[in-house]
Amino acid sequence: MSAAETPTTERLSRERILDAATRIVDEEGPKGLSMRRLAQELDVWPMSVYRYFQDKAELVDAVVDRATADIGEQSTAGGSWKGRLRSLLRETRAALAAQPAEFRVRFTAADSSPAALRVTEAGLADLREGGFSQEAAGACWRALLAYTIGFAGLAEVDEDEFDRGLRVLLDGLEAELGAGD
């Protein structure tokens, strides 16, 4: 009993905390997530969470980061650069649309999440492969990302409608910035 303990509850960890936080947000909405409610869900003292996250803001950022962490995993494989890029942005829209609006804004915060940085790097790589200069790729990416994030916030959304607009924007940007300029 003293040598080999079998704890009734697993040891606390960032992973377990994020699981619980995500569960609360899914079931009770973003306003339901408080440090105290979270501690209760984990059967832990309120202050214990602060061992793993500096404050609530850091926790929320981690929740959003994890919810968007696997964007682009599906579609790094073959196909044209344009196809990959559209697939990347479709995944981005879907992942962001699944987040509550209050949390979604954290994805494009000034101090971007690791997930957001990875998505941006993947997108820029695709655009460079498509013949855009570094500067043109940057401008093009911001336009595509703006469209995607904005669409994620619209109600009654239609996946096909998103894709049609995305194609129009991408083709137009390619015609304007891809070859000449």
Next chain:
Amino acid sequence: MSAAETPTTERLSRERILDAATRIVDEEGPKGLSMRRLAQELDVWPMSVYRYFQDKAELVDAVVDRATADIGEQSTAGGSWKGRLRSLLRETRAALAAQPAEFRVRFTAADSSPAALRVTEAGLADLREGGFSQEAAGACWRALLAYTIGFAGLAEVDEDEFDRGLRVLLDGLEAELGAGD
């Protein structure tokens, strides 16, 4: 003294409350706006504000609505439908970019603000004038609005870059949806 009072502070009103709320948000950020802080700023009991706004959510919506209420006032005059539309969206982007991210999401909430509805109606009217069918105008508007709102959330923004992307998107949508389909 008893017949004609000269009150040291003006009577409370929605207008005065929104002035104070906007001032607090400008000076102390969105997190600084609390019902209690607002009451203090107005030199009033905390509960007095509830005579004019049902709850804090309604107050915040009213703040955002007022901050976006004069979008489109400048540009309803002459020019092509495309020029008017671009001007409308430029104003929309600027007004939204001036709002804190936490408040910005309320502009496109499911129960849209009066200001958002007016902007949408103006945009749709421009698109109909440009030859879009009602259905095509709806899809086109959602794409343009998504792009605009998304851009409003991006850091280190360039007005010209916004405008270039907007023109690309609008021209592309016109080519795709305006004439045929």
Next chain:
DNA sequence: ACCTGAACACCGTTCAAGT
């Protein structure tokens, strides 16, 4: 009927006291 202000049920976070 209206307005007051005390009170309720929460927050995030600090910090002194214990182990």
Next chain:
DNA sequence: ACCTGAACACCGTTCAAGT
């Protein structure tokens, strides 16, 4: 050194008691 839990400084909002 680490963990606890009491305490601080707030919240939004309800509601009974006063006028």
